[in-house]
Amino acid sequence: xxxxxxxxxxxxxxxxxxxxxxxxxxxxxxxxxxxxxxxxxxxxxxxxxxxxxxxxxxxxxxxxxxxxxxxxxxxxxxxxxxxxxxxxxxxxxxxxxxxxxxxxxxxxxxxxxxxxxxxxxxxxxxxxxxxxxxxxxxxxxxxxxxxxxxxxxxxxxxxxxxxxxxxxxxxxxxxxxxxxxxxxxxxxxxxxxxxxxxxxxxxxxxxxxxxxxxxxxxxxxxxxxxxxxxxxxxxxxxxxxxxxxxxxxxxxxxxxxxxxxxxxxxxxxxxxxxxxxxxxxxxxxxxxxxxxxxxxxxxxxxxxxxxxxxxxxxxxxxxxxxxxxxxxxxxxxxxxxxxxxxxxxxxxxxxxxxxxxxxxxxxxxxxxxxxxxxxxxxxxxxxxxxxxxxxxxxxxxxxxxxxxxxxxxxxxxxxxxxxxxxxxxxxxxxxxxxxxxxxxxxxxxxxxxxxxxxxxxxxx
RNA sequence: UCCCCGGUAGCUCAAUCGGCAGAGCGGGUGACUGUUAAUCACUAGGUUCGCGGUUCAAGUCCGUGCCGGGGAGCCA
Numbered sequence: 001x002x003x004x005x006x007x008x009x010x011x012x013x014x015x016x017x018x019x020x021x022x023x024x025x026x027x028x029x030x031x032x033x034x035x036x037x038x039x040x041x042x043x044x045x046x047x048x049x050x051x052x053x054x055x056x057x058x059x060x061x062x063x064x065x066x067x068x069x070x071x072x073x074x075x076x077x078x079x080x081x082x083x084x085x086x087x088x089x090x091x092x093x094x095x096x097x098x099x100x101x102x103x104x105x106x107x108x109x110x111x112x113x114x115x116x117x118x119x120x121x122x123x124x125x126x127x128x129x130x131x132x133x134x135x136x137x138x139x140x141x142x143x144x145x146x147x148x149x150x151x152x153x154x155x156x157x158x159x160x161x162x163x164x165x166x167x168x169x170x171x172x173x174x175x176x177x178x179x180x181x182x183x184x185x186x187x188x189x190x191x192x193x194x195x196x197x198x199x200x201x202x203x204x205x206x207x208x209x210x211x212x213x214x215x216x217x218x219x220x221x222x223x224x225x226x227x228x229x230x231x232x233x234x235x236x237x238x239x240x241x242x243x244x245x246x247x248x249x250x251x252x253x254x255x256x257x258x259x260x261x262x263x264x265x266x267x268x269x270x271x272x273x274x275x276x277x278x279x280x281x282x283x284x285x286x287x288x289x290x291x292x293x294x295x296x297x298x299x300x301x302x303x304x305x306x307x308x309x310x311x312x313x314x315x316x317x318x319x320x321x322x323x324x325x326x327x328x329x330x331x332x333x334x335x336x337x338x339x340x341x342x343x344x345x346x347x348x349x350x351x352x353x354x355x356x357x358x359x360x361x362x363x364x365x366x367x368x369x370x371x372x373x374x375x376x377x378x379x380x381x382x383x384x385x386x387x388x389x390x391x392x393x394x395x396x397x398x399x400x401x402x403x404x405x406x407x408x409x410x411x412x413x414x415x416x417x418x419x420x421x422x423x424x425x426x427x428x429x430x431x432x433x434x435x436x437x438x439x440x441x442x443x444x445x446x447x448x449x450x451x452x453x454x455x456x457x458x459x460x
Numbered sequence: 461u462c463c464c465c466g467g468u469a470g471c472u473c474a475a476u477c478g479g480c481a482g483a484g485c486g487g488g489u490g491a492c493u494g495u496u497a498a499u500c501a502c503u504a505g506g507u508u509c510g511c512g513g514u515u516c517a518a519g520u521c522c523g524u525g526c527c528g529g530g531g532a533g534c535c536a
Binding site (some may be wrong): 033046079383 | 461470471472485486487488492494495496497498516528529533534535536
């Protein structure tokens with residue numbers, strides 16, 4: 001008989017013979033028979049299995065403790081008891097792998113996130129982390145679906161890179177040299193001995209490469225892992241995280257903001273429609289305000305205002321901030337939170353930032369003071385997307401690189417795109433884990449990625 | 461990296477002024493029951509994060525290191 005996944009079993013709506021395979025969540029023994037709660041990861045729901053203590057079933061049943069991997073053949077029938085619509089009357093049981101109850105760390109009770117992080121290899125077997133991983137998968141699909149519907153091409157930016165995308169943070173160095181050999185070489189000899197003949201690192205952003213491809217294919221996006229060697233110890237930062245980076249030729253900042261808003265709304269809408277039972281778990285156990293937050297994001301357009309207007313709003317608020325606001329200052333976390341959680345009570349896009357606080361590749365506005373940059377801020381998380389219209393004018397780009405103290409040489413290929421057939425273009429980066437935090441209500445980035453990499457943590 | 465809080469049984473946490481190491485859950489054993497975070501009884505389980513110090517006496521006080529959480533900075 002072919003195995004049926006639980007999600008399909010419960011969807012089927014009719015009884016009959018079944019074979020299901022999964023992991024035992026709990027076993028409750030009665031006189032003469034036992035109840036097994038079996039979960040196979042296909043959905044949040046378990047199936048209750050009723051197994052009589054017959055000579056055929058009893059030997060396997062005895063090893064079926066919490067955590068055991070099992071196969072159950074039997075009959076799907078309507079459950080006579082309340083608590084579940086369907087249950088399986090077992091006629092055959094196979095124990096694939098037992099789990100010693102004295103050693104198996106997952107209990108049938110709520111565990112703290114901090115504890116579960118120490119057993120990240122087993123936490124997918126809990127309701128919360130199983131749900132998170134299913135939602136994560138579904139959101140990745142929705143990202144591709146959104147762009148495909150709009151004629152974007154998915155491009156793969158390199159992960160190994162020789163370019164240090166300025167302003168995006170510290171890069172992890174990659175080397176094939178034995179560490180003890182590398183230290184004795186002088187820099188030039190060392191560079192020659194390196195695999196690539198030059199220093200290499202893990203990408204901090206696929207943006208520059210995506211720009212090149214947008215200036216050939218029109219509309220593209222990258223979706224892949226990125227790496228930052230920043231010593232950030234916060235619930236919103238990880239050393240390895242996934243980023244969605246669209247890049248669009250012949251687009252300006254307004255188009256960019258529209259695209260970011262559409263993308264975020266599409267992803268939230270998709271989560272609500274395609275992950276409803278997993279989201280219900282988060283709404284009742286993780287964040288009580290999850291549903292109103294997500295539905296609120298769909299009900300009204302995001303607020304948009306310039307950085308200068310944001311400063312005025314903050315100054316007029318009468319609020320005393322720890323960091324006082326002034327014209328050329330970047331927005332601090334407390335300012336971002338005030339704007340979206342208290343003032344507008346919805347997502348906010350701040351644009352036209354002072355050029356001093358933004359990267360060299362952002363397009364200089366006509367006022368010569370601001371650049372066409374934008375940040376999309378959402379309640380609780382803060383910056384979800386950051387992007388800009390790119391500087392497409394060769395002379396201005398060269399001038400801004402000089403002001404930033406950047407050499408032109410390493411960027412010869414980037415500058416070439418401005419030399420040959422340059423065009424206005426814009427793009428942004430969306431932090432995929434931050435999106436998941438938004439959609440699940442999970443408060444720590446370490447809990448929306450299967451194996452989080454943060455300073456001092458590389459287990460699993 | 462900076463500031464604040466914490467680290468006690470497998471997990472979540474108590475322990476009064478510095479004075480015998482505790483509970484719930486989980487585990488084991490038994491009873492009972494169409495159960496469903498089952499219930500009831502009994503039971504085992506401890507380097508109180510490490511190192512150093514003060515004291516007759518340290519889980520508790522001091523120093524230091526490590527780890528975790530929250531906040532900040534950096535950002536996505």
